[in-house]
Amino acid sequence: MQAEIADKKEAQVGRWPGTVVARLTARGAARSGVIWGSIFAIAIASSAISYSGIYKTLAQRDALAVAYGSNHATSALLGPAWQLQTVAGFTVFKVSMALMILGAVWGLLTSTRLLRGEEENGRWDLLLAGQTTRRRATAQALGGLAAGVFTLWAVASLVTVLSGLDSKVKIAAGPALYFSTAMVATAVMFLAVGALTSQLGATRRQAAAYAAAFLGVSYAVRMIADAGVGMHWLIWASPLGWVEELRPLTVPQPIALLPIIAFTMVVAAGAIHLSGTRDIGASIVPDRLATQPHLRLLSGPTGLAIRMMRPTVIGWWVAIVLSSFLYGFIARSAGATISRSSVEGLLSKLGAPGTGADAILGVCFLVLAALVAFVAANQVTAARSEESGGRLDHLLVGPLSRASWLWGRIRVAVVVVLVDGLTAGVFAWLGAASQHSQVSFTTLLAAGLNIVPPAISILGVGVLALGVWPRAAAIVVYTLLGWSLFVVLIGGIGVTSHWVLDTSVFHDMASAPAVPPNWEASGAMVAVGSLAALLGGFAFRRRDLQGE
């Protein structure tokens, strides 16, 4: 396999030796660009079309505008709302923050994978042997990434322009293109950021962590700017803020393209410069290569799993702590706007009937449920990579049964998602309590527990995949997660087919705390997950270990 890749690459080196890095990077980036472009497209189109379907009358649209128009809590979270009475305005409000973050995450993951990741795997050694300088190679790789983001933009733009043609949506091609460009802008900037952090960190994981931290700071800065505390000027200090200030489809402000372009250029130039000042495989930030041994956890496979997963798990835990606290924090003021404006029905369409803070939190816990499910999916792929990377061999040639290894991993995963769920409940309560909301601790703790069962189902299906089709385990869990979220989205716009809705792991989850948790449905989900895991475990015991 490895040799095959090397052969392929050598053949390509032969054709146009000068551009091999650019072409390989472009190919890798374009492939995922198409997939993510489609996700962007689905989000934009479904939102635009659903809006015109649900909010048919002007009165309904006005009510929506009142509910969100001047709500600082939601603007801090999602960005400011402009012209919610129009399809365009609503679409921007509903999808843009999510797409901006998604685009940024795609950008930083893609560039750290194709730059630092490939270098870490030793592939660059092969490509660079006598062909080109480090700086030129990095410049080429950036060119390849640009080609990748172009495909993402092209797919997203095409669908945006097409859905603009819909008679109910009616968005002209020019503004539609401006919108899709704005949505891809964070991807462009974070491709560059990822290229820069790929020079700083010694591993792909480190490089991605630096870039993600920068994304977190950018988000936090723009949140303060949009929180209505008189510091709106801060919006110009955040890359996400610049994109927000483009204000597509509403009151466009193309001048905000300037900082975006300048930032991308400067960061990309910085990446190229730094790449010339270091050795291949080395990093700018010193890597601690020798340390005192920490043996406490290394007494067995389960401890090892904890040790290896710790950085990722803590990262996600912090993300859950911050977002649940934030949700609790805004729940009261956001909830107050809802009751005042009598649009309870709207939220109930999103799966959160009721009024006030509870209703808002019902929707927020869906987002938290998605995060926790993602953590579960991540545990499955981590277990699979122990096997595909050949590290599992070292454990299984000892007196350790496959079942007990797998059971150890499952135990760790269950504890992690359980802790994450309860954490979400506790910190949502802390956020709410800090604003003197009248939401009880036990209600929110139960809501936190309520988001665990979907994660358990994902975990169970993942273990089943590990048992019967290990090479596809990652695809299975992430597709199931993505599909489940998509179904929730289309469920929100009125799709009622049970056959479709029941395929989502989130469908049977009650929108606690807006409504009481449905423990029976949760129990059923856990039972299904456990059964799947059991079957997967049996299959795992009897199959060949498989590499990549």
Added chain:
Amino acid sequence: MGVAAIRTEGLTKRYGKVAALDHLDLDVVEGEVIGYLGPNGAGKTTTIRLLLGLIQPSEGHGEIFGLDCQRHPIEAHRRLAFVAGEANLWWSLTGAETLHLLGRVQGQVDKAYREELIARFDLDPTKKVRAYSKGNRQKLILIGALMARPDLLVLDEPTSGLDPLMEQAFRHSIHEARERGQTVFLSSHIMSEVEALCDRVGILREGRLVEMGTLAQMRHLSALTVEATFSEGSVPDLSGVPGVSSVQVDGRLVRCQVRGSVEPLLKALVAAGVTELLSREPSLEELFLAQYGVHGKSPDTSHDAS
């Protein structure tokens, strides 16, 4: 004869239509050091992964110390340690952490011996695996296996990437293991290593065991190379002598191969007035190349590879 450390009966592994391993019957006596040879893709790694229970046989079965590899892997694994040719380890752990982990998983560690091995292989255990060179990572898993002092060492190209000094350290360690009565199953491409260490050698080709025996036995089966120089004008025709083949004449020098008894050849040589005689046994490398040099032919007809 002691207990069989490894025994396989009709052990077969098919990938689709390709038989990676084809009805392997193997018997390794306790305390033996076995060399396991074969060209790339012959099925050596497949054999080892079957013995370790990492993959399932399509047919047949294998036993380690009488314990079925698939049905009682845990009991079997208590008595063995394994070294792979590629050290896939946890890159963020240090060498010391990795050894601690491997020891805990294995369940038995001779700590004093571990320290001795670390010194012998000149390894810095404070470094992270990520910072090790390939050879150093290989040393790490070697130490990890040797330090357990298991009854059976299963080694799949254990010295890939080691420098000659470390190769010496490895041989020393295998000699030690043998003296302690440990069984060693060594798959390798380094002929001198196998020649120096192994009591018996098995040669695998396209999933089938084509040779198995001590080096002496294998040499006996194979031809002896003889070079004879004659005085002017008396070069005889040796092609009719029983057991002699591949006769080459080069002036007064005659090179030929002989198998079986050398007596008829010696008589013919003496009669023809031989002035100089040189004969040598084939090295393992020559035996191996004879086995593979001419694809599909038996060793008899293959020429001298040197």
